[in-house]
Amino acid sequence: MESTVQTVKKKSRWHIPLERKRQLVGYWFCLPVIFGFFCVFVPGMVSTFVYSVSEVQFNPETFQMDTLFVGFKNYLAMFDNAKFLQALTTALKDMAINVPVVVLFSFFLAILLNRKNFPGRTFFRVIFFLPVIMDSGAASTAGAGSIDQYSEFSFDASASGMTSNIASQFANVLNIQAFLEQLTFSTFIMDFVLKSVDRLNTTINSCGIQVIIFLGALQGVSPSVFEAAEVECLTAWELFWKITLPLISPMILVNLVYTAIDSFGDNAEILTIIDETWYALEQTGTASAMTVFYFLCSTLIVLLIVGVVSRVVFYEE
Numbered sequence: 001m002e003s004t005v006q007t008v009k010k011k012s013r014w015h016i017p018l019e020r021k022r023q024l025v026g027y028w029f030c031l032p033v034i035f036g037f038f039c040v041f042v043p044g045m046v047s048t049f050v051y052s053v054s055e056v057q058f059n060p061e062t063f064q065m066d067t068l069f070v071g072f073k074n075y076l077a078m079f080d081n082a083k084f085l086q087a088l089t090t091a092l093k094d095m096a097i098n099v100p101v102v103v104l105f106s107f108f109l110a111i112l113l114n115r116k117n118f119p120g121r122t123f124f125r126v127i128f129f130l131p132v133i134m135d136s137g138a139a140s141t142a143g144a145g146s147i148d149q150y151s152e153f154s155f156d157a158s159a160s161g162m163t164s165n166i167a168s169q170f171a172n173v174l175n176i177q178a179f180l181e182q183l184t185f186s187t188f189i190m191d192f193v194l195k196s197v198d199r200l201n202t203t204i205n206s207c208g209i210q211v212i213i214f215l216g217a218l219q220g221v222s223p224s225v226f227e228a229a230e231v232e233c234l235t236a237w238e239l240f241w242k243i244t245l246p247l248i249s250p251m252i253l254v255n256l257v258y259t260a261i262d263s264f265g266d267n268a269e270i271l272t273i274i275d276e277t278w279y280a281l282e283q284t285g286t287a288s289a290m291t292v293f294y295f296l297c298s299t300l301i302v303l304l305i306v307g308v309v310s311r312v313v314f315y316e317e
Helices: 001-012 018-052 075-081 082-113 121-134 138-143 144-149 166-174 176-182 187-198 200-207 208-219 224-232 238-263 268-280 284-309
Strands: 055-057 064-069
Touching: 001 208, 018 055, 018 284, 055 121, 055 284, 064 121, 064 268, 075 238, 082 200, 082 208, 082 238, 200 208, 208 238, 238 284, 268 284
Parallel strands: none
Antiparallel strands: 055 064
8 A cells, every 4th residue: 555655656746737748848849949049149149239338340360359348339329320210210110000000901811711601711821921931031032133123013194104002002092091181080090091001012911920820819719619609699799809809819919029020120221221330331339239229129119019918918728
């Protein structure tokens, strides 16, 4: 009897609860990202911060960077760069428009593509995910010339020679601005809607990953939950607000964070300014200060999104 009790105790020591096993699987899945973060990102970020508070000179004898601490001199020089500040302001404005528009558009597409009676939904899932593949390194490099050649839609309006892109033509046809003025909307709402329509092409190209995440969340909801709600005579509107939206709210937070980071990472203008400051002007310290400040801005935005949205997120236990 005692031997049996001791055996059970030994087994209980090595027993791992089911919830703990699931967590370990998640850690194993994220292990490459964790390894890359601590072995690649953290050392690079530390070096960049050191350069941002130092005067940096390349030593041809040792092939290393010699640093001399100068405090926040490089950050003051960064704020004197009007071109960088203007690009940063534009990036923040673009992010404020891109994040809600891309997430809402992706959510709408996911709901539409998740309907079983939607004809050709598999085909459209592939179509909306194609921009993600085309933006990958090899594909984007190979097709850069042909894509740039046909990236703008232009036509000749006899004597005027008018040139515009597809989104602008779409807005002009619908006369959205006149419609909003008739409804006496504020200038802020009008600018938001018009800029959103003007970025229609960018929005479609940026929603591939978000649509896949939303589709996975929608398909992860158990059908028995909807069956029980229908027994309680809930309408389709009530099903959406009381069942669907709360259950997929964690993925809404994920998509908001992903879209915000993606919006900052795809800003070519700021990255070009930093590269020019680093290589062309040989101002390594100032360029590093720009990088650190840009990183801090994006981090604060992400923390703000998480802090606000996580308050209304429902986590099913």
